[in-house]
Amino acid sequence: MDKSLLKISAPTVCEAAPETQNEKGKKTPRVRRRLVVSLCVYLIAIPLVIFAGVKLFNDRKYNIVSVIIAVLACVPLFAGFEKGRSGARELVVLAVMTALSVLGRLIFAPVPGFKPVTAIVIITAIAYGAQAGFITGALSAVVSNIFFGQGPWTPFQMFAWGFLGLLSGLVFRRGKKPNVILLVFVGVVGGVIFSLMMDVWSVLNFDGGWNLSRYLALLVSGLPFTAVYAASNAAFLLILTNPFLQKLNRLRDKYGVFNPQ
Amino acid sequence: MKAFDNFHPVAPFLYFAAVIFVTMFTTHPILLGVSFACAVFTCGMITGAKKTLKSLLYALPVMIVIALTNPLFSHNGVTILFYLNGNPVTKEAVLYGVDISVMITSVFYWFKSYHAVMSGDKFVCLFGSVAPKLALLLSMTLGFLPKLKRKYREIDDAQKALGIYSRKGYLDKIRSKIRVLGILVTCGLESSVETADSMRARGYGLKGRTSYSVFRFTFADAAFVFFTVALTAVICFLAYKGAADFRFYPTVKEINFGLESAALYLSALLLSAAGIFCEIKENTVWRLLKSKI
Numbered sequence: 001m002d003k004s005l006l007k008i009s010a011p012t013v014c015e016a017a018p019e020t021q022n023e024k025g026k027k028t029p030r031v032r033r034r035l036v037v038s039l040c041v042y043l044i045a046i047p048l049v050i051f052a053g054v055k056l057f058n059d060r061k062y063n064i065v066s067v068i069i070a071v072l073a074c075v076p077l078f079a080g081f082e083k084g085r086s087g088a089r090e091l092v093v094l095a096v097m098t099a100l101s102v103l104g105r106l107i108f109a110p111v112p113g114f115k116p117v118t119a120i121v122i123i124t125a126i127a128y129g130a131q132a133g134f135i136t137g138a139l140s141a142v143v144s145n146i147f148f149g150q151g152p153w154t155p156f157q158m159f160a161w162g163f164l165g166l167l168s169g170l171v172f173r174r175g176k177k178p179n180v181i182l183l184v185f186v187g188v189v190g191g192v193i194f195s196l197m198m199d200v201w202s203v204l205n206f207d208g209g210w211n212l213s214r215y216l217a218l219l220v221s222g223l224p225f226t227a228v229y230a231a232s233n234a235a236f237l238l239i240l241t242n243p244f245l246q247k248l249n250r251l252r253d254k255y256g257v258f259n260p261q
Numbered sequence: 262m263k264a265f266d267n268f269h270p271v272a273p274f275l276y277f278a279a280v281i282f283v284t285m286f287t288t289h290p291i292l293l294g295v296s297f298a299c300a301v302f303t304c305g306m307i308t309g310a311k312k313t314l315k316s317l318l319y320a321l322p323v324m325i326v327i328a329l330t331n332p333l334f335s336h337n338g339v340t341i342l343f344y345l346n347g348n349p350v351t352k353e354a355v356l357y358g359v360d361i362s363v364m365i366t367s368v369f370y371w372f373k374s375y376h377a378v379m380s381g382d383k384f385v386c387l388f389g390s391v392a393p394k395l396a397l398l399l400s401m402t403l404g405f406l407p408k409l410k411r412k413y414r415e416i417d418d419a420q421k422a423l424g425i426y427s428r429k430g431y432l433d434k435i436r437s438k439i440r441v442l443g444i445l446v447t448c449g450l451e452s453s454v455e456t457a458d459s460m461r462a463r464g465y466g467l468k469g470r471t472s473y474s475v476f477r478f479t480f481a482d483a484a485f486v487f488f489t490v491a492l493t494a495v496i497c498f499l500a501y502k503g504a505a506d507f508r509f510y511p512t513v514k515e516i517n518f519g520l521e522s523a524a525l526y527l528s529a530l531l532l533s534a535a536g537i538f539c540e541i542k543e544n545t546v547w548r549l550l551k552s553k554i
Contacts, residue, residue, distance in 0.1 A: 064285045082392050088465050089457040095398055096453045099405035100446065103413070135398070143402050146381075151372050152285065206327070206361055207335070214334035243443050247450065255454050 038076035070155035113228035119236035125169035127248035128258040133165025191230030264543035269482040270383035277375040289507040299533035300370035306540040324362040331358025337510035357509040492532040499525040
């Protein structure tokens with residue numbers, strides 16, 4: 001009842017209504033085109049890069065091949081956002097959420113492994129859907145590395161945080177209070193997978209190929225870091241999810257930002 | 262002085278992409294040595310010699326650690342130096358470790374220079390035409406950071422002045438911080454909607470809108486881009502022919518100085534040193550102009 005009242009009282013501010021009606025008619029070809037683009041990248045471009053890596057470079061250039069694959073994996077999602085129907089409001093809200101996660105990483109920089117980025121990405125994904133989660137995660141990696149130093153690891157962080165946002169957008173029911181156990185589970189698993197992935201990247205970079213003993217050594221030496229990271233994810237999620245979700249939902253109801261209809 | 266500042270963003274972006282690609286692509290010690298020397302010099306010229314020397318003080322121990330730990334994980338190679346806990350430590354593994362550490366450090370220094378040259382506006386200019394929404398999103402995020410930081414401090418002060426801010430226990434402190442963060446989120450989001458409305462009022466998202474850019478693509482840019490692409494193509498071709506092949510295991514291959522290899526080293530040197538050359542040229546021109554006054 002509350003929502004319908006707000007919608008009636010806010011048409012002067014919310015101009016999205018006529019646009020969305022127009023979009024509905026055109027929706028199918030756009031969705032189809034997007035699907036074609038992603039299929040092209042996932043089924044043709046990525047195997048092609050792997051094939052080229054194996055054939056042309058004698059199977060030893062995993063470091064560069066893996067960077068290219070990480071970038072390629074993000075391309076369809078970025079393209080989907082670029083061609084999607086998000087307007088100025090959605091854009092600005094995403095910019096604020098990204099800035100907040102980067103700011104969090106900057107504030108907690110002295111404590112290694114203790115960063116709220118994952119939590120904010122997951123909360124954005126719960127409130128505004130998988131695409132918003134992906135964009136916030138991927139962009140947080142790029143922007144925060146402007147301060148922490150860009151490197152070949154940037155595409156991997158982009159991939160890891162972006163896909164974490166995407167997956168949590170798919171796992172949780174949009175805009176609803178999430179199940180606490182599932183939330184903690186996602187936070188911890190997300191933190192662990194993030195560390196596992198970054199160690200894979202380190203091994204590929206060092207050895208130009210796979211080296212299990214180095215991977216295990218890196219995992220063990222990174223264990224305290226991973227533990228702090230996973231625990232901080234869970235803690236941030238437990239503390240921040242409900243208040244943040246409330247605010248994001250309120251914004252959705254008040255201004256029609258990321259309204260699914 | 263930054264000679265790269267005079268270029269259109271496309272030129273330095275392509276240049277750094279090319280040198281980083283070549284560096285990460287090869288394990289050949291001469292190519293990596295050239296890349297490392299040029300990376301450090303370029304970084305020194307762009308970000309300042311003192312700063313770079315200081316960062317070398319941190320980078321060198323890391324390099325040594327990488328080089329020394331490699332034999333612990335890799336027991337390939339035939340020349341056994343000694344045994345450590347029953348595992349052989351080979352000369353080849355140590356040399357490979359040195360090689361890889363040089364690669365990692367040079368990539369690090371190339372990225373440092375890249376970072377100093379490619380500021381936010383250049384990045385936006387570069388990707389503004391390909392992905393206008395993402396580029397705008399990026400530049401807005403960068404803009405929001407200092408704003409939110411200032412707002413955070415204001416809210417913090419206000420809470421303290423109100424006497425709500427508790428700093429008794431650890432838990433109380435965290436609770437206060439989280440309240441400040443919550444207020445910050447509300448403030449940021451509310452004001453962001455205002456920004457969006459203002460953007461819309463100025464015609465954001467309408468068809469046919471062009472974006473202004475201070476950068477012009479001149480002949481010098483075209484020449485630099487051509488130079489970069491041509492040299493990269495030459496290097497890739499020679500590498501494809503096998504001139505850049507190098508192996509550490511089981512025995513370290515001898516460094517080849519044939520015609521093709523020499524051409525490869527020379528083109529890698531030309532490519533890696535292009536940035537330094539531009540800087541030196543710019544500095545000399547600047548001095549000449551100054552001396553004329």
